[in-house]
Amino acid sequence: MTKTTRRRGEALEQAILEAVTAELAEHGYAGLTFEGVAVRAETSKPVLYRRWPTKAEMVAAATVRANSTTIVSPDTGSLAGDLLALLDQVRTVVDASDRSVLLTLMAELPPSAAESLRELLVARGTQLVQPIVDHARQRGELGDAPLPSRLLALPIDLVRHEILVTGTPSDAALRSIVDVILMPLLRAAAGHGQRPG
Amino acid sequence: MTKTTRRRGEALEQAILEAVTAELAEHGYAGLTFEGVAVRAETSKPVLYRRWPTKAEMVAAATVRANSTTIVSPDTGSLAGDLLALLDQVRTVVDASDRSVLLTLMAELPPSAAESLRELLVARGTQLVQPIVDHARQRGELGDAPLPSRLLALPIDLVRHEILVTGTPSDAALRSIVDVILMPLLRAAAGHGQRPG
DNA sequence: CCCCATAAGAAACGGATCGTATCTTAATTT
DNA sequence: AAATTAAGATACGATCCGTTTCTTATGGGG
Known part of the structure; x- marks a missing residue:
């Protein structure tokens, strides 16, 4: 039958x-x-x-x-912690999918169709970082100087780069992105908060 | 015949x-x-x-x-100028080639064969930045604190990211990478020179 | 100068996958 | 219940794959 x-x-x-x-x-x-x-x-x-x-x-x-898991803004109580948690989330989401598949799709998809994929990879990049920065300001970890969009995009840009070029980034890689790049830069750009440790 | x-x-x-x-x-x-x-x-x-x-x-x-043009360390007389010139060179070299081809190759090449390609894209990343930093130190533009490798790799990482994800970067993009990210970060990490402007 | 190992180039192959066209029939709409 | 829509089966010509076979130009060694 x-x-x-x-x-x-x-x-x-x-x-x-x-x-x-x-x-x-x-x-x-x-x-x-x-x-x-x-x-x-x-x-x-x-x-x-x-x-x-x-x-x-x-x-x-x-x-x-x-891979349509929604990434949610973390709240660990510190700026460095939040950033690390964010990068970790992105890594996990993308990990399920496969690097070579992503690369091929980025290569072959017409720009229109690439949109939704980029959204997956980026998870609305800037939009995830802004609340983290806001929290840090509320805690007094950061000053109030406005941050250029390129800087807000940087965290996600860096994980994405790491994922595309080298594969799944190690914990150490994520940590060094936060400690060596993001934290110093954010502090320099936003100014320090009112009650420095 | x-x-x-x-x-x-x-x-x-x-x-x-x-x-x-x-x-x-x-x-x-x-x-x-x-x-x-x-x-x-x-x-x-x-x-x-x-x-x-x-x-x-x-x-x-x-x-x-x-695309086997050798990239050479620029010497424009200022740190920002040198960095911009470096990024511009990388852009030009990679431009001749094509974004989608690079992505496909990164996806399909066995790691062994990918080496030479990565070298083209990276042009020995860190190694190009170090002399630029050295020059800046000699001029007194930067202090002597040692720079972590992730930071030395950052300039090339950022152009590469830009090229892979968005295509050929605009002049404005390169400039903002230098002004918003690289310069503040290098200054913060290496310390300022002896004769600050 | 000739001989010989080497590799170029031509042709043809079975096979896989492509993208499409045709047709029957189940699921839905009116 | 009739009519419309789309699923699913099948088969197609075409293209490209990767390989095999064979002829013969080339260049090096004796």
Whole structure:
């Protein structure tokens, strides 16, 4: 007897994207084929092509869905602690996904489709750092001088760089980013708080 | 009459790599095929496969050869000027090559083969910054506190990040990297010189 | 100067995957 | 219940892969 059930809409799409994720884990990006995905998802190639014109866009959709954990601003009680926690979160989120997949997608995706992926990688970069800085100011750890956007983007830029170029960063790498780069720079740019330790 | 000339060794290899570069410019990485390269270089596929086991490695060889300009430590008379000149040089060198090609190669190359490519992108990162810092110290622009390696790598890391994620960086981007990040950080870390302005 | 090892270049292959077109039929809409 | 929509199966020509086979130009060694 043949399968007499036909999935549609969201249910079907979810099954497909799960199949993509599985194929990705099993064969890697290069080894992933439309046909392989179709077989695993128990559907057919035309169904895939109706949704995504290219492999890159299909994989991007799966990657975004699989890693759509929301990153939340940490609150550890110190600026350095918050920054480290933030970098650690980004590392964890991206870790589930795979470096070479991300690189390939960044290379192949049309800019429009790359947007959602970049959002995953960046998790709205600047927007995550601002509240951390605000907390530090409230605690008196930092002064009130305004911070240029490039500086607010720097924490995420640095982890992203580390992830893309060297793979999953070590704890030591994250710590040195915070201690050697971010803390000195933020203090220099924002000024010191009213009650220095 | 058939071609009766057969190139060998270096001459042949150069012709092939030039063909790779041309095909790359014309069809992009994805559209480049062994067969296309063979035809353009007026040779045959086995000749290519005898040299490079994968497309990625062949393209890497061509990319490295095409962009083997040596980056030299600039000397503009000021620390900020030198840093800006360095970043500009890196931008120019990498510009000739193509962002999506670099990303794809980073994704596909085995770590061993990636070495030479990374060298191109990095141009021995830290090693280029050290002399610039030394000059600044001699001029009294910077103090003598030792700089951690992460800090020495930072200038190149930041351009590389900019290139990989956003494409060719603008002048304004390079300037803001120098003014907002590098200069304040270097001053804070090395201490100020003996004759502050 | 000739011989010979080496590698260039031509041609053809089986196979995999591509992207599309065709057709039947289940699921949904009206 | 009828009509519309889309799933799923199948098959296609085309392209590129990576390899094999074979001929013959090339350049070095004797």
